[in-house]
Amino acid sequence: MIVQQPKIRLFHDEPVQLGEGPGYDPLTKTVWWFDIVTGRLFEKPLAGGTAEVHALGQMASALAVIDEKRQLIATETGLFIRDRQTGHSTMHQPIEADNPATRSNDARVHPAGAFWVSTMGKTQKGAGSIYWYRQGELRKLFSGISIPNSICFSPDGRISYFADTGKNIIWRVDTDAETGLPVGEPVLFYQHSEPGGIDGSVVDAEGNLWNACWGGSCINVFSSTGMRIRSIEMPVRQPSCPAFTSEDSANLIVTTAYHEMNDATHQSDPGAGKTYLVEVAGKGRLDPPVIL
Template sequence: MNQPKISVFYDIPCQLGEGPGYDPLTKNAWWFDIVTGRLFEKPLAGGDVAIHQLGQMASALAVVDAQHQLISTETGLVLRDRHTGVLKMHQPIEADNPITRSNDARVHPAGAFWIGTMGKKAEQGAGSIYWYRKGELRKIFNDITIPNSICFSPDGSISYFADTDKNIIWRVDTDPETGLPIGEPTEFYRHQEKGGVDGSVVDGDGNLWNACWGRSAVDVYSPSGKRIHSITMPVKQPSCPAFVSEDTASMIVTTAYHDMSEAYHKTDPDAGNTYLVELAGKGRFDRPVQL
């Protein structure tokens, strides 16, 4: 794999950048600053960045259509009208639990939204992963501290998720028609180096691209769980990648300065910027969610 071109996509830093994605219907990339409750949208071709104040912690987005988005927040799934900015609660998730918030999430090829929750202070085992599709919500995994790496094989038959606290990425067989897990998860990769497994996405060839928090890297794993490549990022805490092309593996990568001491932040002054990584390959876009 050739060395990528890495550039700053947006230089106003996020305290905890997360949940990047790309909408081919509007040709906009998006990402969040979780702790400040802000959604950022930027045309991929260039132009002004729109910053939307959501009024609560929010971490991920599923495209509904060219006008509507489904946003994962600390109280549940909120439907947002892109043109008016109006927010409407669609599906409460742990809305009565002030300890938790949403974290990593992604849409399965069947149109099911997998949503991770976690403690706002990363309380041990306070998190879960939920499945939502066509008005139905199910809790599919629990006792997770920091849910991450939610992503899916191109045919939807395999799902991945991680607990960053344990530094393990799991894989689980999945019904391609519904996005529901079949059987029990098995270990896909156990990270034993510096840093923690964070957000992931799967490309068109079935390889998993994982942002390694604290190791300045986006690592690429084959479907068998073997690391086959690593991209060095210019900041220490990359948090999540998302493809912005199906013809290449170009992606945006969110980063963070969350929990950095002042002294440590000075050693990583660009922390929190959102980056564009341009390279060859075969990217994939998430499907719209089935409401």
């Protein structure tokens, strides 16, 4: 394993309870992320400046770019199309809208333009599912998951990954590159047995999976065979999700959280909930626009 400590700097200093769903829009050169608990979307130019904070009125956790003017946002009731200029949102595709016990969690766009989006129980274990959405069609792929995470894809779209943080397992499944639908059964990719838990992941241009280790203060990098090849120490206990901000480097935006910390733990971890930029050599990948 290669241990590397790249340059890490604070990107946004306002702490959030449960930072999640970061991403980068190359059309607008803007970074986004969410505070799930308070239902807020943050947007900030990658070059720096003032962050815009949008109150969404419900829990939300992930975003897919539609085009320069519109976003598709995963919320606790389904997928909403949001107009960036006006902030107006309209329901596009309900997902478990009639179940107040669940909310959205991890999500990512497959290279084919399909949105894999997950739900989880707000308090109940095993109540989560992973869905596939593309061109107006919604399918449930997997169910019985406590905390779905690590949804990400190989560069050619032929392998998909997902995790259940409740079991600390990442699975891989063969996938149709043209549709983003599974064509086989999930198999074990990695089982975490060290301190901390599996959280959000992203795959780089070489097929390596970068995973945020919740409670483990690091980003772990795994080869396509499931071997850990790198570990990047983070200055916080609970990194939650990484996302690449470039295809010319492996620079990452990383969300963190102070969710469920007691006062003493939070005081000992002053960076908890803040958003970081990790500057590291490599080749990142950016999610494509979602196909409505």
